[in-house]
Amino acid sequence: MLQSEQYIDLCSSLFMKWMMEYEEAGETVDLGQWLQMYAFDVVGELFFGRRFGFMENREDYNSYIARLDIIVPFVAEALQANVSVAAAARACVEERQAAMNDPAATQHLRRDILQQMFEIHDQKGTKVDFTPKAMMQECYMALFAGSDTTAIAMRAMFYYLMTNPAVYAELMAELDESLATGIIPTSGPISYAQAIKLPYVCATIKEAMRLHPSVGLTMPRHVPAGGLRIGDQVIPAGYRVGVNAAVVQYDQSVFGPDSYSFRPRRWLEGDTTHMDRCMIQFGAGTRTCIGKNVGFPFSTDSSKMHQC
Numbered sequence: 001m002l003q004s005e006q007y008i009d010l011c012s013s014l015f016m017k018w019m020m021e022y023e024e025a026g027e028t029v030d031l032g033q034w035l036q037m038y039a040f041d042v043v044g045e046l047f048f049g050r051r052f053g054f055m056e057n058r059e060d061y062n063s064y065i066a067r068l069d070i071i072v073p074f075v076a077e078a079l080q081a082n083v084s085v086a087a088a089a090r091a092c093v094e095e096r097q098a099a100m101n102d103p104a105a106t107q108h109l110r111r112d113i114l115q116q117m118f119e120i121h122d123q124k125g126t127k128v129d130f131t132p133k134a135m136m137q138e139c140y141m142a143l144f145a146g147s148d149t150t151a152i153a154m155r156a157m158f159y160y161l162m163t164n165p166a167v168y169a170e171l172m173a174e175l176d177e178s179l180a181t182g183i184i185p186t187s188g189p190i191s192y193a194q195a196i197k198l199p200y201v202c203a204t205i206k207e208a209m210r211l212h213p214s215v216g217l218t219m220p221r222h223v224p225a226g227g228l229r230i231g232d233q234v235i236p237a238g239y240r241v242g243v244n245a246a247v248v249q250y251d252q253s254v255f256g257p258d259s260y261s262f263r264p265r266r267w268l269e270g271d272t273t274h275m276d277r278c279m280i281q282f283g284a285g286t287r288t289c290i291g292k293n294v295g296f297p298f299s300t301d302s303s304k305m306h307q308c
């Protein structure tokens with residue numbers, strides 16, 4: 001993911017350009033919608049090596065966002081019903097296949113996620129049953145798994161900042177000091193490496209994702225052969241079990257009696273190892289989110305963030 005940071009920066013710059021233009025024109029903007037358009041274009045860059053053009057054209061490309069609101073992500077039948085996104089996924093795979101067969105186009109190909117999937121397909125596709133159809137399904141899932149989740153995380157972060165002025169002030173103070181001391185640049189995007197050196201910013205993002213995890217589902221797993229024991233409970237093989245982040249991440253025995261409050265400082269007080277272990281906003285284990293470095297912390301343009 002970090003290989004693609006420069007492309008996320010392009011999206012961040014475009015996003016901030018429009019925000020500044022709206023601000024100068026005194027226009028009201030639907031920030032939630034814009035965050036989702038930003039997220040879709042980021043996923044386009046990461047997965048398919050190009051933006052869909054949500055932000056360039058300032059519109060809901062092919063009504064993807066409107067369609068997301070009427071389906072339940074991760075429910076296969078509902079996903080299959082979304083013909084236009086399925087067609088987009090198919091087109092992305094077919095276009096890439098054509099480009100790979102064209103020597104002139106091959107030299108411009110970026111090693112994005114789609115390209116890495118083609119590498120898996122070429123090297124061991126038959127062995128692991130990774131067909132072009134499976135690749136299309138992965139692309140289709142990524143359009144949902146990557147965009148909606150990222151947008152929800154950013155919306156949650158802005159919501160909690162806007163409704164907690166004291167936290168907002170503390171976060172701005174950290175940014176002011178980091179600008180003054182040169183930890184972050186006075187213009188241009190903040191890199192991932194720089195962003196993770198901002199403890200309060202990171203704590204704020206984590207706290208927002210704790211209280212409002214993007215995936216409010218149980219992330220099911222099948223009990224393996226031999227069964228499973230959880231405490232006193234024995235669960236036979238083949239059963240489906242799961243945990244919802246929105247339950248675990250409110251647990252008072254882990255996060256304290258104020259677990260329902262938005263308090264980023266909890267992440268900066270003493271040993272947080274146990275709390276960290278109980279954060280499953282990106283899932284856990286072998287099926288953990290492949291985009292988690294994009295979601296945390298998201299890249300932005302420091303100089304302009306400061307002016308907003």
Ligand code: HEM
Nearest residue numbers: 145146149150153214215219282283284287288289291295
């Ligand atoms: C803040 C942003 C994000 C959040 C909160 C998030 C959250 C999640 C969660 C909870 C899962 C299920 C993990 C599990 O079952 O253990 C998941 C899976 C996945 N995510 Fe993300 N995600 C985010 C961003 C992204 C991005 C940007 C991409 C792609 C570019 C992405 C691609 C995927 C894929 C492909 C899977 C399925 C992995 C598998 O089944 O092996 N996600 N994500």
